[in-house]
Amino acid sequence: xxxxxxxxxxxxxxxxxxxxxxxxxxxxxxxxxxxxxxxxxxxxxxxxxxxxxxxxxxxxxxxxxxxxxxxxxxxxxxxxxxxxxxxxxxxxxxxxxxxxxxxxxxxxxxxxxxxxxxxxxxxxxxxxxxxxxxxxxxxxxxxxxxxxxxxxxxxxxxxxxxxxxxxxxxxxxxxxxxxxxxxxxxxxxxxxxxxxxxxxxxxxxxxxxxxxxxxxxxxxxxxxxxxxxxxxxxxxxxxxxxxxxxxxx
Amino acid sequence: xxxxxxxxxxxxxxxxxxxxxxxxxxxxxxxxxxxxxxxxxxxxxxxxxxxxxxxxxxxxxxxxxxxxxxxxxxxxxxxxxxxxxxxxxxxxxxxxxxxxxxxxxxxxxxxxxxxxxxxxxxxxxxxxxxxxxxxxxxxxxxxxxxxxxxxxxxxxxxxxxxxxxxxxxxxxxxxxxxxxxxxxxxxxxxxxxxxxxxxxxxxxxxxxxxxxxxxxxxxxxxxxxxxxxxxxxxxxxxxxxxxxxxxxxxxxxxxxxxxxxxxxxxxxxxxxxxxxxxxxxxxxxxxxxxxxxxxxxxxxxxxxxxxxxxxxxxxxxxxxxxxxxxxxxxxxxxxxxxxxxxxxxxxxxxxxxxxxxxxxxxxxxxxxxxx
Ligand code: HEM
Ligand code: HEM
Ligand code: SF4
Ligand code: SF4
Numbered sequence: 104x105x106x107x108x109x110x111x112x113x114x115x116x117x118x119x120x121x122x123x124x125x126x127x128x129x130x131x132x133x134x135x136x137x138x139x140x141x142x143x144x145x146x147x148x149x150x151x152x153x154x155x156x157x158x159x160x161x162x163x164x165x166x167x168x169x170x171x172x173x174x175x176x177x178x179x180x181x182x183x184x185x186x187x188x189x190x191x192x193x194x195x196x197x198x199x200x201x202x203x204x205x206x207x208x209x210x211x212x213x214x215x216x217x218x219x220x221x222x223x224x225x226x227x228x229x230x231x232x233x234x235x236x237x238x239x240x241x242x243x244x245x246x247x248x249x250x251x252x253x254x255x256x257x258x259x260x261x262x263x264x265x266x267x268x269x270x271x272x273x274x275x276x277x278x279x280x281x282x283x284x285x286x287x288x289x290x291x292x293x294x295x296x297x298x299x300x301x302x303x304x305x306x307x308x309x310x311x312x313x314x315x316x317x318x319x320x321x322x323x324x325x326x327x328x329x330x331x332x333x334x335x336x337x338x339x340x341x342x343x344x345x346x347x348x349x350x351x352x
Numbered sequence: 353x354x355x356x357x358x359x360x361x362x363x364x365x366x367x368x369x370x371x372x373x374x375x376x377x378x379x380x381x382x383x384x385x386x387x388x389x390x391x392x393x394x395x396x397x398x399x400x401x402x403x404x405x406x407x408x409x410x411x412x413x414x415x416x417x418x419x420x421x422x423x424x425x426x427x428x429x430x431x432x433x434x435x436x437x438x439x440x441x442x443x444x445x446x447x448x449x450x451x452x453x454x455x456x457x458x459x460x461x462x463x464x465x466x467x468x469x470x471x472x473x474x475x476x477x478x479x480x481x482x483x484x485x486x487x488x489x490x491x492x493x494x495x496x497x498x499x500x501x502x503x504x505x506x507x508x509x510x511x512x513x514x515x516x517x518x519x520x521x522x523x524x525x526x527x528x529x530x531x532x533x534x535x536x537x538x539x540x541x542x543x544x545x546x547x548x549x550x551x552x553x554x555x556x557x558x559x560x561x562x563x564x565x566x567x568x569x570x571x572x573x574x575x576x577x578x579x580x581x582x583x584x585x586x587x588x589x590x591x592x593x594x595x596x597x598x599x600x601x602x603x604x605x606x607x608x609x610x611x612x613x614x615x616x617x618x619x620x621x622x623x624x625x626x627x628x629x630x631x632x633x634x635x636x637x638x639x640x641x642x643x644x645x646x647x648x649x650x651x652x653x654x655x656x657x658x659x660x661x662x663x664x665x666x667x668x669x670x671x672x673x674x675x676x677x678x679x680x681x682x683x684x685x686x687x688x689x690x691x692x693x694x695x696x697x698x699x700x701x702x703x704x705x706x707x708x709x710x711x712x713x714x715x716x717x718x719x720x721x722x723x
Contacts, residue, residue, distance in 0.1 A: 163678075164679065167600075168598045237703060298657075299623070299624075304665065311681065326697065
C-alpha cells in the first residue's frame, strides 16, 4: 500500500489514462483526501449537531414537570444553555469550514459547490443512484465524495447549516435584545418569516431535514465501507482513501 | 396652529389644579420609562404647545381598542380624550353624528392640513371596492385615503390596523388589509394588541404630543418602549419555566401551583407586548396571572398560527396546508426513511451473499475481502 502525495499527482504525467474525479488514480491504492482540519471539523460538527438536535427537541417538547421548589432545578435553563453553546460551536466551526474550503485541498470545496453545469457530474450522480437502486453491478471509484453524496451534503449541510445558523441566531437575538449584534445581523429574519413563532417552526423543520440526512448519511457511509471499492469510514478518521482493487475507474 | 389652546390651558379650564397637572406629568414620564429629569420638559411642552388635533377613524373592528383606551388609569383617559388631544373626530366617542360629524372631519382636515394625527382603529376591506365597510355612505377605504393624505403621522391602533386581525384571518373573505399596506407614504406607528393595553395607547400618544416626534420604532414599526421585549422575558412565572416546572393540563397540581404555561401553549415566548410589565386594568392582572397562556394577540396573524393550547402548532402558519406539527411530519419522514434504509440494507446484504456464492463478478469479489 503506497501513500502518494496528492500534489505530485497533479504535476506528474499520469501513469494510466484513467482519471477519477479529475485525478489520475489508476493504480494508486491510497490517496490523502481529507486533511486534518476537515476531519476535525466533521467530528466536532457531528457532535455539535447531536447536542443541538437533542436539546432542540426538548426545547419544543420539554421533559415531564419536576416537583419541589423552582430554585432547586434549572432543567430548561441548562437545556437551553447547552443548545446555545453547541450552537456557537456549530456556527464557529462552520465559518472555519468555509475558510478551509479556500485554503484546503480541492476536496475541501466539494461541500460548498454543486457542479450544476457539469454533465459529467450529473452522469456520475445518475450512475451512483443506479448503484444504490441495485441497477449497477459495480460502483465507480471516487477520490473525494461521490456525486450523490456531494448533492446530499451540499443541500443538507452546506445550505442546511446556513439556514439553521441564520434562524438560530435570529431566535437568539430575541433573548439578547434589540441592539445586540445578533439582532443587527439576524433580527430581520423574524418579520421576514412571519414572526417569532414561524421562525421556531422553520428552525424545527430544519432540524428534521438535517436528521433525515444523517440517517441516510451514516447508513450510506457504513454500507459503502463494506460494498464499494474504496475505504469510507476510515477515510474520515485518517484522511487516507484506499482502494480495494486496481481496476481503472 | 393659531386658535388652539395649549394642553395646560385646557386642563386648567377643566378644573385640574397645577398640582395634579405636575403629578400627571411625572406619571406620564414614568409610563414612558423616562427619568425624573424629563418631568419639567413634559410640563413645559404641555404649557406652551397648542394641543394637536387627532382624527380617530373606525374601519372593520370590534371597538375593543376604544374600550381599552377609555379605561386608561395613567394618564387618565379623561384627561387625554378631553384635554390633551383634541379628539375632534371619533365617531364612537364624539357627541355629534351624521352630516354634522362629517363636516367636522372636513373642517379639521382643512384647518390643520399636514399637522393633525390620524389614528386608525380597524382596517379597510378591499374586496368589492371596499363595500364591506361603509362610513357615511362611502367605503371606509376612501375615507382612510382622504384623511391620511394630509396627516402628519398615522397611528395604527390594535392588531386590526397593524396586522389585519380576525377579519383578515383565513380565508379573509372581505380582503381586510392592514393600514400600512394601503397608506404607504406616511410615517405609521403600529400599536398591536387585541386590544392594545390602555397605558400603552395613551403613552404613545402622550409621547408624540409632548415631544412632537414619533417614538423610536422597531423593525416592524412598533414603539420600542413598549414592544421591545417578549411577554416571556418579564413573566413572573419564568422561574418555573427555567426550572422545568410546567402546567401539563389545566386542572393539574402544577396549574394550582402557578407553574409555567408553556406546555399548554403559552405564546409568551414568541409575543412582543408589555402585558407582563404594565398588565391590565390599572395593573391588576394579565392573562397568565389568571392561569391562561398568552395567545399572542399582538403578533401578526395570531389567528392563523394553530392552536392556542399547544406548544408545537400545525404547519399552516409557515405556509403548508398541513394539520400536523413539525414533529409529526419529521418523525413520519424519519420512520419512512429509516424503513427504507432497513429494507435497503437487507437487499444489500442479500445481493452481497448472492455475489459471493456466484463466484463474484465485476470486482465485487474484491469488495468482499477488503471489508
Ligand atoms: C443543526 C443545528 C440546529 C438544530 C438541529 C437546532 C434545533 C433546534 C430546535 C429543534 C429548537 C426548538 C424549536 C421549537 O420547537 O421551538 C431550537 C430552538 C432554538 N435554537 Fe436551535 N438548532 C440548531 C442550531 C442553532 C444555532 C446555530 C443557534 C444559535 C445560537 C440556535 C439557537 C436556538 C434558539 C435561540 C432557540 C429557541 C430557544 C427557545 O425558544 O427557548 N440553534 N433549535
Ligand atoms: C451529526 C452527524 C453527521 C453529520 C452532520 C455529518 C456530516 C458530514 C459532512 C458534511 C461530510 C462532508 C465532509 C466535507 O466535505 O467536509 C461528511 C463526510 C463523511 N462522514 Fe459524516 N456526518 C455525520 C456523522 C457521521 C458518522 C456517524 C459517520 C460514521 C459512520 C460519518 C462518516 C462520514 C464519512 C466516512 C464521510 C466521508 C464520506 C466520503 O468519503 O465521501 N459521518 N459527513
Ligand atoms: S407562562 Fe408563558 S410567558 Fe410565562 S414563563 Fe411560561 S411560557 Fe413564558
Ligand atoms: S398576554 Fe398575550 S394574548 Fe394576552 S393580551 Fe397580552 S399579548 Fe395579548
